[in-house]
Amino acid sequence: MQASTSPTVPIDDTEKSPNPIPEVPPTYTSHYQPGPPVTVGYPIASYPGPGPTGFPGLNQPGGFSMYGSGGPPVVYQPGINVNPIQPPQITWMPAPPPVPNCPPGLEFLSQLDKILVHQQIELLELMTRFESNNRYEVKNSMGQMVYMVLEDTDDITRNTYHSLRPFVIRVIDCMGREIMRLQRPLRYTCCCSCCSDTMQELEVQSPPGVPLGYVMQQYVFCQTNFSIENEKNEHVLSIEGPCAAACCSDTIFQIKSMDGINIGSICRQWIGAAQMSLGDIDNYEITFPLDLNVTMKAMVFAATFLIDFMFFENSPRDDRQQRN
Template identity: 45%
Template sequence: MYRSESGTIPVPLRHRVSWASDMEMKGGNEPNPNSGYGNQGYPGADYPGYPPPQNPYGYQPAGYAPAGYQTAGAQVPPGYPPGPYQGQPGQANFGAYGGPHAVPNQPGAPAAAWMPAPAPIPNCPPGLEYLTQIDQILVHQQVELLEVLTGFETNNKYEIKNSLGQRVYFAAEENDCCTRNCCGPSRPFSMTIVDNAGQEVMKLHRPCRCSACCFPCCLQKLEVQAPPGTTVGYVIQNWHPCLPKFTIQDEREQGILKIKGPCIPCRCCADVKFEIKSMDESAVVGRITKQWTGFVKEAFTDADNFGIQFPMDLDVKIKAVLLGACFLIDFMFFEQSQNNN
């Protein structure tokens, strides 16, 4: 029975059961809908007929791409197959952030988020799993206050990030005081690269050699090891009277890619681009870009920012060698602040 002001109205039993169930679900006379109640088209909606709430700002993290270069359509150079353990474009990152042994941020530097650690991949050098999921790398050299104030050369340190700004690796030069300040940018060095757990994943070795075009028999060479003790490739400077040119080699010293820079690698108010090409130099497959960081930073420091682009399905070992090539280019052409002006 249903009692109203006008009297009592009989209600059939089946309607009373349905009406009581609805009141119980909605918590009385006030609406209290459950998630997805009565809405088949939008399972996350609160009310029937309405879509689930969306991000009112519409913001999506935007990736970084050096000026004038598009990664869409970049392919692995002909004749060189991609690595068998590469990630595919759009592949999700797996794993969690590094534990309590993760490398901390540097004093005075803003906190940087680490890229989530991927799951181990068979036949991939440990620590290089990060490179299977990205096609862009940002290399930011840290500004050393002692070096700015005194001109005293210190060991270089770099943050290596993905296109979202998440830190992937941290690189630090290992050198003595005498070598740094006597040999300058031509100095030999060893550089250690660690991941978010503080594990050493790469080692770079640069011997003491000449880079002048009049000495073609003793040009620059950089060895890349991943993990330390296992060589995965080399960066070899090629002789040319006016252009910076390099060859990327695998562990058997077989040429894989070429790098070609501009005739004048130091420019004011503009990015400097080193193109990554196939061995016959017929196709551009990537780019190493030294970014212009402004008059003050360029004039008073040698801290530089680089962007590296390569095909997503390129062999992860060759990606590591291209990262080493970026450090060699930095030392050869951009280490001294007066060279940037």
Template identity: 40%
Template sequence: MASPAVPDEGQVQLELEPITAQPSHVVLTNQPQVPIGCPPGLEYLTQIDQLLVKQKVELLEVFSDIETKNKYEIKNSMGQQVYYAKEDSSFCTRLCCGKRRGFRIIVLDNNKKEVIRVKRKFKCCGGIACCANLGCAAHEVKVQAPPGTTIGYARQQCTCWKPHYSVRNADHETVFDVKGPCCIWSGACYRCDTDFKVYSPDGDTVVGKVSRQHAGFIKEHFSDATNMSVTFPMDLDVKMKATMLGLAFLIDFMYFEDQHQDSD
């Protein structure tokens, strides 16, 4: 089966909506000066240890089974908008491949400049687990900042039990191990908070987490919009903070993208 085509770098049309009318409760954050070695647009990440990722509810999805491009607001712990993100994928890919689809997530700052790009290739494996003995290909996202410069990877690890991921730098060296809960398989986690704990490479010390928060019955029953948070050490390299944001997008697609359909 041929992999659905993802547009080439020179052909992609982002069709990003201008960020003009912000809700009255949103306070845009001021951007600090760029530290040495920090990719442009990631300087604000030096000041925070958590990001909140809120997927916007799409009315077309609520009233139909048509999968639309995901859109996200990315905020700090005080509710101030830091970034805006939008999925770039074809209608055919979303219709035929569902949550296994290839995509690009374009992340913009409050000046509408693209600062992070998260890319995933289509994987034909039908299961969530990556079992070497079943021949399933691992799911992975590549994180770039600025676009075109790879700074890290978030990759699914082979397991047939608990979800397991690794966060890697640009040289594919493991920086963190990430382990999810057992209940993710049963569907019960769709209606409760779910934590993917982030461990140091030795596997003993918890240094952060990627959490999915229960968004309420109405929102979750009629759409697949989710609320997630990403927590990391304050002094962590901003490149790895951005890579953990990419991990949150991957987890969202793999476990929660089709939840309102799976739970019917």
């Protein structure tokens, strides 16, 4: 008998498990290999280019444009680039050896006890009242680039909700791959900030689609604190904020273990009165123990962006009023 030649029905293997949180942490295969530091630059605006080593060109699938489409190029902070056609050269941190059971891309954090986060200046916000996506550079204490952080929010949401806006933030490594994703739902606030439905939260995924943990706002009288939870919603660390944002000085959020011991801080650095005229730019210094679990380091790092949006994200109109 002749075998049937009719095409078979393809098997749909994309169905997700009804339980998205695994019972045990998955085993990750690192894609990093140790290598020497490489000096690279940003792709030139409106032109396809190789960019950083292994970084997709602007016209290649998966490539992330470092410039807003249709808008003026980004000026990088710190060290303002006066010639946007020739962006400053940057040096990437060399990839460390693979770490067992570590999400791909987070190996860098195993060698760091300090992270510097610099928000980039958006020329479009300086010239108009239009709120654009936030972008950040993440560096180590030696000034080497570790990650790029890009907000991915539509224009209407950004300019309607401003600092309350829900967002998706993508953390990109030196190879142009998204190694972390931060998702904030829309939560309104009330005058007393004590309603559970108005408490802000952030879901952290690494790799994207796999929950790594959660950052949850907790209200304490005259103070805003946060709890850092693992993928099973178990409280593992706390972040205690000041009673009020400091004026003309650094604002420090203390990181504490479950037994109340101070193990680090998230410091929003005062940029000075001169640079306030440049608009909404913020610099953060994050410190934690070198031997802290990589997952917890990633969660503290992610909490910085929720803090930035909640307390220090001013709309272009607010910036103009402050300058006036």
